[in-house]
Amino acid sequence: MTVALALRLSYIGIPALDRTSWKETDYIEISKNFTKNNFNILEPTITWPAENPRVTAMEFPIVPYAASRLYKIFGFSPLTVRLITLVAFLILIIYLEKLTAIFLGRIISLLSAFFVSIIPVFHGYGNFGVLLMLTGMITLFISKKGLIFLAYFAAILSFFIIVAEGNIDGMYRHLTIVPPAAVMISAGTITLPFFMFKIAGKTFRKLKLRSNEKITIKYGIVGFVMLFVVLNISKFDKSKINVWQIYEWKIACEIKKHLTDGNKIITLGNYSIHKGGNDLSPVLYYYSGTTGWSLQKKEWDLQNFDKFREKGAQMIVCLHIDREDALKDFVRKMEKKFRKVYEDKSGSAIIFLFN
Numbered sequence: 001m002t003v004a005l006a007l008r009l010s011y012i013g014i015p016a017l018d019r020t021s022w023k024e025t026d027y028i029e030i031s032k033n034f035t036k037n038n039f040n041i042l043e044p045t046i047t048w049p050a051e052n053p054r055v056t057a058m059e060f061p062i063v064p065y066a067a068s069r070l071y072k073i074f075g076f077s078p079l080t081v082r083l084i085t086l087v088a089f090l091i092l093i094i095y096l097e098k099l100t101a102i103f104l105g106r107i108i109s110l111l112s113a114f115f116v117s118i119i120p121v122f123h124g125y126g127n128f129g130v131l132l133m134l135t136g137m138i139t140l141f142i143s144k145k146g147l148i149f150l151a152y153f154a155a156i157l158s159f160f161i162i163v164a165e166g167n168i169d170g171m172y173r174h175l176t177i178v179p180p181a182a183v184m185i186s187a188g189t190i191t192l193p194f195f196m197f198k199i200a201g202k203t204f205r206k207l208k209l210r211s212n213e214k215i216t217i218k219y220g221i222v223g224f225v226m227l228f229v230v231l232n233i234s235k236f237d238k239s240k241i242n243v244w245q246i247y248e249w250k251i252a253c254e255i256k257k258h259l260t261d262g263n264k265i266i267t268l269g270n271y272s273i274h275k276g277g278n279d280l281s282p283v284l285y286y287y288s289g290t291t292g293w294s295l296q297k298k299e300w301d302l303q304n305f306d307k308f309r310e311k312g313a314q315m316i317v318c319l320h321i322d323r324e325d326a327l328k329d330f331v332r333k334m335e336k337k338f339r340k341v342y343e344d345k346s347g348s349a350i351i352f353l354f355n
Contacts, residue, residue, distance in 0.1 A: 001090065001093060001094070001113075003117070004089075004090065004093055004113075004117035004118075005090065007117065007118065008086055008089065008117075009086075012078050012079055012082055012086070013078040015242065015243060015244045016078075016242075017078055017081060018286075018287070019242070019243040019244060019245075019249055019287060020244050021244040021245065021283075022245065022281060022282070022283050024081075025282050025283055025286040026046065026056075026058075026282055027063060027064045027067070027081075028064075028081060028286075029046050029047040029048070029282065029286065030044045030045065030046060030056070030058075030061060030064040031064035031065070031067040031068040031071065031081070032047075032068070032071070032076075033045040033046070033047065033054075034061075034064065034065055034068035035068050035071060035072060039065070039068060039069070041061060041062075041065045043055050044056055044058055044061040044064065046282060047282075047285075047286075047291065048282045048285035048286065048290075048291050048292065048294075049291065049292075049293075050264050050291040050292050050293055050311065050312070050313075051293075051311075063084050063085065066084050067080060067081055067083070067084055070083060070084075089117075089120070092116065092179065093113050093116055093117055094113075096109075096112055096113060096116050096179050096182065096183070097109045097110065097112060097113035100112045100113075100146070100149075100183055100186075103145060103146045103148060103149075104140075104145055104146045104183070104186075104187070107190065108183070108186045108187055108190065111185075111186035111189055111190070112182045112183045112186045113182075114186075115181075115182035115185050115186055116178055116179055116182035119178050119181065119182060120175060120178055129185060131188070131192070132184075132185045132188035132189055132192060133181055133184045133185050133188060134184075134188070135187070135188035135191050135192045136183070136184030136185055136186065136187030136188030136189075136191065137150065137153075137184050137187075137188075138191075139187045139188065139190075139191040140183075140184065140187055146183065146187070149179075149180045149183045149184065150180070152179070152180045153177070153180040153181070153184070156176050156177050156180070157177075245283050245287075247319075247349070248281075248283045248284045248287055248319075249287050250344070250349075251284060251288075251317065251319065251342075251344070251349050251351070252284055252287035252288035253288075254341075254342045254351055255284075255288040255290065255315065255317060255351065256288055256289070258314075258315060258341055258342075258351065258353060259288075259290070259314060259315075260314065261314070262312045262314060263288075263289060263290045263291060264290065264291055264292050264308075264311065264312040264313045264314060265285075265288075265290050265291075265292040265313060265314060265315050265316070265317055266292055266293050266295060266305065266308050266313050266315070266316045266317065267284060267285075267292060267293070267294045267295065267316075267317045267318075267319065268294075268295050268300065268316065268317070268318045268319070268327060268330070269318055269319040269320040269321060269323065269324065269327050270284055270294045270317070270319050270320075271294065271296065273323070278296060280294045281294075284317065284319070292313065293308055293313070297324075297326055297327075300326075300327075300330045302333060302334070302337060305354075309354055313354075314353070314354070315341075315351055315352060315353050315354070316334065316338060316351070316352040316353075316354075317349075317350075317351050317352075318331055318334075318349065318350045318351075318352075319348070319349050320348055320349075321347065321348050321349065321350065322346070322347065322348045323348075331350060334352055335352075337355070338352035338353065338354060338355060339352060339353045339354075339355055340352055341353050
């Protein structure tokens with residue numbers, strides 16, 4: 001617990017609050033707005049739309065609401081923004097350790113607590129982690145112990161497949177899978193070296209070499225734990241220490257260069273695409289300190305841009321152009337009418353100014 005707390009506190013300011021991830025930018029703006037609307041928990045509001053309505057649909061906003069109360073007492077800082085999730089994270093470690101101890105014993109419960117404390121920090125499992133997870137999954141299934149964790153894991157996967165379209169576009173959405181994954185990795189950490197050294201033991205006996213099996217397996221478990229940690233740290237995307245979403249950050253910096261009067265913009269392609277409907281992203285607005293209008297395909301009409309200009313829009317920002325053929329075609333039309341002031345090297349982002 002102490003190690004987990006120290007690890008999380010050492011990363012509490014990473015990334016900086018002005019360049020963090022999609023989910024946290026939403027939470028930050030909602031929590032700030034609670035302080036402006038008399039802490040009405042039933043009206044979570046976002047900031048980026050240039051016009052009403054700004055009340056947003058979301059899960060019950062207890063986290064941003066609690067954070068807003070902390071701002072009132074201690075001020076706005078990385079600690080007050082992330083303290084609620086830090087406390088929840090520590091409670092998760094304690095709960096998972098105790099639950100795992102009931103079904104799988106003390107050793108796996110301690111390993112589970114350890115793994116669940118480091119996986120969210122480094123955001124990944126790696127190929128070695130997946131191998132341990134699969135080994136642990138087979139172990140739990142064959143032994144008939146800890147089937148509750150397999151059921152939990154299966155339920156989350158079912159949600160991903162049936163409802164959430166794989167959840168491939170947001171790492172924060174994968175966090176629900178961390179607790180059962182930590183248990184399976186722990187089981188695999190014990191099972192895999194056991195079988196490996198069982199096989200090696202036969203070779204030792206044939207070659208008449210001495211081997212203390214229990215000590216060897218213990219060293220194997222320790223070695224596997226250390227290898228998992230080292231591989232996760234080495235695969236950590238260090239670029240996200242400074243900026244979480246680099247693509248949007250670079251475009252935001254260009255937007256700031258060309259803003260002259262006001263802070264309103266029009267964006268196209270500024271969303272993630274899903275079968276059930278697109279999710280409008282707040283990140284570019286948050287990074288650039290702007291508000292505006294995020295237009296989707298049915299709203300792409302050059303004649304409509306004049307009304308947004310009258311409302312204060314200064315520029316048109318096109319993102320992820322290479323993702324949609326319809327957007328590519330519309331950009332070609334805009335090139336004839338508006339002045340292009342920026343295009344990234346890949347051609348996936350362009351900024352136009354009104355003539």
